[in-house]
Amino acid sequence: MILKTYILGIAFCFCYVFALGQNAFQVVPLGVKGGSDESNLSAYLVGASGTNAYVCLDAGTVHAGLEKAIASGTLKGNVTTLLKENIKGYLISHPHLDHVAGLIINSPDDSPKPIYGLPFCLDVIKEKYFSWKSWANFGNEGEKPMLNKYHYTPLIPGQAVALEQTTLRVQAFELSHSAPGQSTAFLVEQNGDYLLYLGDTGADEVEQSNKLASLWQQVGGLVKAKKLKAIFIEVSFSNEQPTKLLFGHLTPSLLMKELAALDKASGNSIAGLPVVITHMKPLDDREEKIKTQLNAQNTLGVRLVFPVQGELMKF
Numbered sequence: 313m314i315l316k317t318y319i320l321g322i323a324f325c326f327c328y329v330f331a332l333g334q335n336a337f338q339v340v341p342l343g344v345k346g347g348s349d350e351s352n353l354s355a356y357l358v359g360a361s362g363t364n365a366y367v368c369l370d371a372g373t374v375h376a377g378l379e380k381a382i383a384s385g386t387l388k389g390n391v392t393t394l395l396k397e398n399i400k401g402y403l404i405s406h407p408h409l410d411h412v413a414g415l416i417i418n419s420p421d422d423s424p425k426p427i428y429g430l431p432f433c434l435d436v437i438k439e440k441y442f443s444w445k446s447w448a449n450f451g452n453e454g455e456k457p458m459l460n461k462y463h464y465t466p467l468i469p470g471q472a473v474a475l476e477q478t479t480l481r482v483q484a485f486e487l488s489h490s491a492p493g494q495s496t497a498f499l500v501e502q503n504g505d506y507l508l509y510l511g512d513t514g515a516d517e518v519e520q521s522n523k524l525a526s527l528w529q530q531v532g533g534l535v536k537a538k539k540l541k542a543i544f545i546e547v548s549f550s551n552e553q554p555t556k557l558l559f560g561h562l563t564p565s566l567l568m569k570e571l572a573a574l575d576k577a578s579g580n581s582i583a584g585l586p587v588v589i590t591h592m593k594p595l596d597d598r599e600e601k602i603k604t605q606l607n608a609q610n611t612l613g614v615r616l617v618f619p620v621q622g623e624l625m626k627f
């Protein structure tokens with residue numbers, strides 16, 4: 313009887329450790345920066361753990377990022393096959409070039425798939441890029457003739473939608489990006505676990521907005537329940553940037569203020585949450601400054617993560 317209890321105890325421990333060690337998401341950063349290096353701009357492949365089916369959250373850099381991920385052993389195969397077969401769709405936060413250039417440039421080599429986004433964003437892609445004026449119309453709407461490779465899939469804020477050919481679901485939320493400029497946060501779900509990706513965003517106090525406050529209300533409960541596995545959010549500038557030159561972006565101080573609001577909305581349970589810092593705009597020693605300032609101001613105890621192009625992340 314004692315032996316049986318002992319064996320059961322060991323089995324239980326193994327299961328517990330195994331469950332704790334399981335990740336819901338795998339993320340391959342194809343591009344991690346803001347700014348002018350066109351080979352490394354915002355784009356993140358997100359998939360359920362253990363699968364090869366990804367969606368691409370923003371698509372500033374695609375080709376160069378896939379090359380990096382292959383070189384580092386994160387992804388197997390060649391760029392064309394990965395582009396065609398493993399990227400099952402794009403979620404675009406806003407239509408600025410540093411978030412869509414990779415999608416547009418790679419479109420001739422791509423396979424048919426959806427582009428998800430809020431209508432303001434899809435309209436710009438449709439009317440300004442896939443328009444036969446700046447690029448061929450690879451979309452299924454807009455200027456004729458339509459090549460019908462990409463199908464526009466408009467999202468409605470707060471409504472969950474299944475992402476085709478994956479086990480993931482997504483909800484979109486509006487963000488303010490240099491008001492009246494808009495952007496989007498995507499809350500990706502895999503079997504009850506969540507990952508939150510924010511496109512470029514300013515702080516509510518600077519944007520005269522309540523978009524982040526209402527997002528924090530939406531996800532606070534998930535943080536409290538430990539269901540939110542990571543937040544991807546931008547810090548484009550260091551604290552030295554004058555407010556009037558922020559252009560809808562965050563600094564370390566502004567991010568920490570916003571995270572304090574999320575902490576409050578989560579019943580003070582944000583400590584330990586992985587916060588992935590995206591979209592740093594390189595200039596002289598600015599990236600090092602941003603990291604130093606974030607670490608110095610991290611009184612909430614979040615886990616700051618600085619993504620590297622092509623290197624696998626698990627959450």
Ligand SMILES: [Zn+2]
Pocket residue numbers: 346354408410411512591
């Ligand atoms: Zn940007």
